[in-house]
Amino acid sequence: MPEFLVGHFFYWFVFLLMAIGLFGIVLKRNLIKKVIGMSIFQVAIILFFVASASKWGGTVPVLDPKLGVSDASRYINPLPHCLMLTAIVVSVATSGVAFALIISIWRRYKTLDEPELLARMKNDPD
Amino acid sequence: MNPAGVFSSLIPLWAVLVSLAAVPLILLSSRRPNLREFWTLAAGLVKFGLVLSLLPAALRGQTAAADLFEVVPGVRLALRADPLGVFFALVASGLWILTSCYSIGYMRGLKEHKQTRYFAFFAVCLSATMGIAFAANLVTFILFYEILTIATYPLVIHKETPEAVRAGRKYLAFTLSAGVLLIAAAVWTYQITGGDLSFRPGGLLAGTDLAARTAVPLFLLFLGGVGVKSSIMPLHSWLPAAMVAPTPVSALLHAVAVVKAGVFGMIRVTAFVFGPDLLRRFGLDTVLIVITVTTILLGSLLALRQDNLKRRLAYSTISHLSYIILAAALLSGPALVAGLLHLAFHATMKITLFFCAGAIAVSLSRENVSQLNGVGRVMPWTMAAFTIGALGLSGLPPIDGFVSKWYLGAAAVGGSRPWLAGVLVLSGLLNAAYLFPIVQRAFFRRGVGLEGRREASAWMVVPLVLTALLSLALGIYPNIFFDLARRAAAGIFGGF
């Protein structure tokens, strides 16, 4: 059991981050804080991928003349990093859209507090 | 009806399509009522002619088949004018012509609104009825069955009063639920037979080894599906409600086309899907007999209590429809012949009665039985026709109702259930009890407020006299229908 816990430590770390993110998304009343929660959530997954690529004794996956190309096991897997580059772009875009939405919500309802927002929406005829 | 007797022909298809083709014409000529009614009548005549042209082959036991295309893998959209189908089509299309004439008089007499919509949907209904008559398999049957359901709805709510809207909702609630059950039953059958849904004399499921726990629920699903339109007893209450529709609708659809489509479906289910053997094996025929006997007696009793003439006739219809189902449930050739005869003959008689009710409503604005005192004096033709219909429904010779009831009684006695003959006699008495007082009031009581009232227009009186004469004529000379019914029954039960 301890080996299981320790051996999978990065899972726990990632899940902790995800839980924090979800906590922010679900329970925080302020929309900005929700977006922060979203970012944490996305970062957790990005870290999960990056961590999955690492290994003991591996180095940066950039061609190192000293190591050559024959022994691929000396490099860590570059693929997850590439994937996460895209995921980061996605998360930037998502946050950008989220902030844009928040701004237009603010302009219309002058509040970012969710319960307050819902109350004002209810009083708002279409 | 052996496969050799099947020949390919598009006439059944045209018979279905002709009134559908009339719909756009009717809609386009909405501003010119005479032209519009011409289209209706023309379509009716052409349709009747087409059905008549199928008659000789059907009398020889041959079947005209129009295979179109596949709608569900393994099942084609197909029409087959087998003797049974031609029988039903003949009744419906023949009476449509008379009803159309009558409708013209009725709608104009009452200056009804939205007549174009009325005639258009009436034509759609007739198409659907033909489709039901000629459907070669369950999918085609369901297709037209549901079209009929929907096309009748605008006719039921024609008056657009709150009462009519309520009746329409009730009608839809019943019929759509029934459609759903029918679909379930069809899909289940499809699964059991492995993709075959063709109606087959003697039973589509006859060859399969169904267990009781499949057969009984399946039959109940079918019963629910076709039982609503044929208004067997717990499922009947939409029919009296639907009497808010204009009288020609009640006359043709709620005495002939729609309800008989349900009954016809019941015959298809019992004789062509399940088959006599299967029904007997699981005792399902007894179930059916119990239901129908209850419906016959209760329907008649309830009819006694109705003061509204059309509602009284509606309960009478409920009880008479069950005669036909009872005949089908007896699972013998003679019984089926009797049932089919009743299908045709009840149509002629009941349509007469409804026509009379409509004529009274138009010229006197009276709808209740208690208001009919002395009506016979001012509307002699109408009430004479009514009398013929009433006599026939009670089963007195020489009206055609006697013929069918006689055969039914004979079949019941000839089968193993002679007590059913007693039921028939009892219900005949009840029929007399709720119809004769009307005749008696009309002719032998003094009415008030009838001065200056006359018969309705000739558009209405002529059709109702014709249907009354037809009832009389068929009572004396029922041979064509008899032969056709024998053909149909012989296909299922073998010669007899």
Add this chain to the structure above:
Amino acid sequence: MIPTNAPALTPLLFLFTGLLIPLAAFKFRRLAYWLALSATAAASAVALSNIFRVLDGRAIHYRFGGWPPPIGIEYVLDPLSAFVTSVINVIALIVLIHARRTVEADLPQGKRVPYYALVMLMMSGFNGIVMTGDFFNLYVFLEICSLALYGLVAVGDRKSPVAAFRYLVLGMIGGCFYLLGVGFLYMSSGSLNMADLKAILLVLGPRPGVIVALAFMLLGFGLKMALFPLHGWLPDAYTYAPTATSSLMAPIGTKIGAYGLIRVLFFVFGLQFITQTVPVATVIAWLSAAAILYGSIQAMAQDEMKRMLAFSSVAQVGYIGLGIGLANAWGLVGALLHVLNHGLMKACLFLVAGNFRMKLGHSRISRLDQEARRRMPWTTAAFTLAALSMIGLPPTVGFFSKWYLAWGSIRNGSWVFLAVILVSSLLNAVYFFRVVERLYLKPADRPPEAEKSGAAARVRSEVGASMLVPTLVLAAALLVVGLLNAFIVKGVLLKILPPGLAGMNP
């Protein structure tokens, strides 16, 4: 050129147009719409012709950048992807024809060009999702179309940014769950290529990592396709989005989730895995059954037509999910046919709602009456036909989806599902006839002034041809596709089914 590049053509075409529109509109503002329309038309043509390319059952593989899979990204044109792209592109084409006037009415001048650019990006995303054979690439396209959709929703009513924000939060979570699933899958197998993974998973069997991956991926797709109980974003988004967006989203958007489910469940994990090893199919089926009932019941309570249609979409997605969850041939055929059918029906209904909004200024059911019908007889007729189809009356398409789904249920002996399917058609009847009845029978509250002056009472103010024709085309398609469904089923859908599915023969 086209045959060899067929798989990549539609996503690239939309991407290209999406990029071209802002540049071209720098000078010619009006060009944006026509560029979008012609791109969609071209894509529809390509997609339809693609169907015939793969009818022999062989998939066309396309290697991006020439890299061989499993390292490179592969696009696969097989019958499933050909069918789904055809459906979404053709429906998008019809909706876009309709959209010109509603976009002009709904959006200020300055937002129209970006709007069409976003529509193109969204379509690119949809096509990419369907065509790609790579799980991570699928994620990228999923996010492309989601991002475009957030924007497309947010330009609607006053409340739309809030709806879009909620959609964004849930869509983001869905995307992340999917990505997490992909991560687990990659860690367990070392591959992201679907075909490759299929082979690997056969060897790997039900390892914990694989099961967790499947669960997360399903959660992700469920959120994106609004499968009950993950549908929370959908009603608001559909209601407050501009007409053009909701009529694109409703018929197309949810289908993508359905496609994802089918692809992952049947073509990667395989039948054995999802029915026996880890019976997720059963879970999906039960959730879908709940969705059908929940969506239908909610729809009855709605007053705003778009909102009613939104809840009805939740229910209809349930049909598709149910067909998938049945995990037999006819259930899946029903689901696939319903992808097409629901696309047609919902597009038609949303176009009708758009027509009402255009001419009456609202689409509130409680304010509809005969007056609306008198003014817009064709729109009303289209609505009625679509309503009949939603109820499932023959010969409209709705009947046949129900037929196959009911058959699939019976084959599995799942009587509960059969009952759900049948009961739901009655529920549909209740909430659609409510509207139809109003349109035809409810007397106008305020008799129009013109009524008294005779001839003028018959004033029609039907929408213009560019809006009416697409609506009617869709309505007619409901009948035509319904009658010809056996050709589609036998010609295309049966070829889609993965091998080994139970009950292939009728």
Add this chain to the structure above:
Amino acid sequence: MTRNEDNPIITLISSMVAPFIMLFGLYVIFHGHYSPGGGFQGGTLLAASIILLRLALGSELGKKQFPSRWGTPLGSLGVLIYFGTGLAALLLGGTFLNYAFLPFSPQASHNRYWGILSIEIGVGLAVMAVLVAIYDDLLEGEPRA
């Protein structure tokens, strides 16, 4: 953001640093195809330099250098460069983005080299433009700082 004081240190330092950031961004872009770096990173650096100027000098002055209406078209253009490279490969007989088919040189390996470079340039341009556009759009309509 609400305090509008000209702080000479900030103005001066950021004006001096910005060109270097930009230069470094270009370096990262142009070396992306054979060393760590590339369009994404370089584009971000370029955007950072522009946004830095906007932050430090205020929107009005900052936009002289890069008007915000350029954002979307330049972004589109950037992706179109990327897309065009891929399309060229497709039109010249390869699959989309198969650089070996590009017409830069008869040698396939050189073609890959140039192909990736053009891709990186496109991506860099797009990332820069889009990030600046996001910044500008979010600021749009704010009361002037």
